[in-house]
Amino acid sequence: MHTILTIIVAAGNGTRMGTELPKQFLAIGGEPIVMRTIRSMSASVDRFLTDCSSNVDEQAEASPNVENYVHKIVLVLPASHIPQWRELCDRHRFRIEHTVVAGGETRFHSVRNGLAAAPDADIVLVHDGVRPFADSRVVADVILAARRHGAAVPVVPVVDSLRKLSGTDGDSESVNRSAYRAVQTPQGFRGDLLRKAYGAPYDGRFTDDASVVELTGTGRVVLTEGNTANLKITTPVDLAIAEVLLR
Ligand SMILES: Nc1ccn([C@@H]2O[C@H](COP(=O)(O)OP(=O)(O)OP(=O)(O)O)[C@@H](O)[C@H]2O)c(=O)n1
Numbered sequence: 001m002h003t004i005l006t007i008i009v010a011a012g013n014g015t016r017m018g019t020e021l022p023k024q025f026l027a028i029g030g031e032p033i034v035m036r037t038i039r040s041m042s043a044s045v046d047r048f049l050t051d052c053s054s055n056v057d058e059q060a061e062a063s064p065n066v067e068n069y070v071h072k073i074v075l076v077l078p079a080s081h082i083p084q085w086r087e088l089c090d091r092h093r094f095r096i097e098h099t100v101v102a103g104g105e106t107r108f109h110s111v112r113n114g115l116a117a118a119p120d121a122d123i124v125l126v127h128d129g130v131r132p133f134a135d136s137r138v139v140a141d142v143i144l145a146a147r148r149h150g151a152a153v154p155v156v157p158v159v160d161s162l163r164k165l166s167g168t169d170g171d172s173e174s175v176n177r178s179a180y181r182a183v184q185t186p187q188g189f190r191g192d193l194l195r196k197a198y199g200a201p202y203d204g205r206f207t208d209d210a211s212v213v214e215l216t217g218t219g220r221v222v223l224t225e226g227n228t229a230n231l232k233i234t235t236p237v238d239l240a241i242a243e244v245l246l247r
């Protein structure tokens with residue numbers, strides 16, 4: 001049996017949201033954000049596995065034995081909020097099977113703790129707990145590209161014009177936005193590659209899992225098509241947008 005592991009990182013403080021309760025526990029559509037995130041990832045991976053088993057010929061090269069895959073979910077939470085999470089699961093009758101582990105000082109440390117909980121996974125998806133709108137197409141593309149190339153991240157075009165800060169005196173210059181992409185999650189990896197990357201010491205330049213793989217020299221990252229609706233709920237405006245997306 002092979003394992004697809006989804007690590008949902010939700011151990012941050014939500015400083016930019018500015019609420020006392022960390023943003024991943026705030027409700028959208030009556031349900032905590034992180035619960036909705038787990039639901040969307042669980043449904044998307046299940047859909048991928050179902051589609052693969054009914055399209056064996058089409059997917060043959062990328063996913064030859066997909067019927068032998070199981071999906072495991074590891075949820076990384078602030079240690080202080082684990083009892084509260086158990087209560088939320090009871091209150092919402094949340095039954096999707098998952099393992100809870102305590103997070104670390106940075107996102108890197110939280111992912112590393114999540115990886116340690118399922119050390120033999122073949123494919124690992126790392127997803128922000130505050131991105132509740134991942135969809136099955138994005139997830140399937142990432143899994144297939146990760147299987148084939150080792151590391152894959154979904155991206156979207158940049159819609160604003162961009163300026164590069166060129167000094168400390170307020171100078172700046174315009175840059176060609178078509179040369180850039182905004183990065184989302186879930187980011188997908190072959191398990192051995194990601195475990196090697198996360199064996200390296202922490203570096204302040206790490207912002208996501210792709211940067212860990214690249215900056216540690218572990219592998220090359222390929223890009224897949226993201227979805228602009230797959231927003232990361234970061235500030236109060238994002239919370240309002242998320243409510244609208246649920247209508
Ligand atoms: N030590 C950390 C820091 C972040 N995260 C998670 O990484 C994801 C993306 O991070 P971000 O949106 O920056 O969340 P916060 O760190 O909580 O927000 P802020 O930077 O505003 O404090 C979130 O789901 C967050 O909970 C984590 O698991 N462990």
Ligand SMILES: C[C@](O)(CO)[C@H](O)COP(=O)(O)O
Pocket residue numbers: 107128182183184185207208209232
């Ligand atoms: C992982 C990420 O969501 C990809 O866009 C992003 O890098 C997280 O950044 P944050 O500063 O921790 O929100």
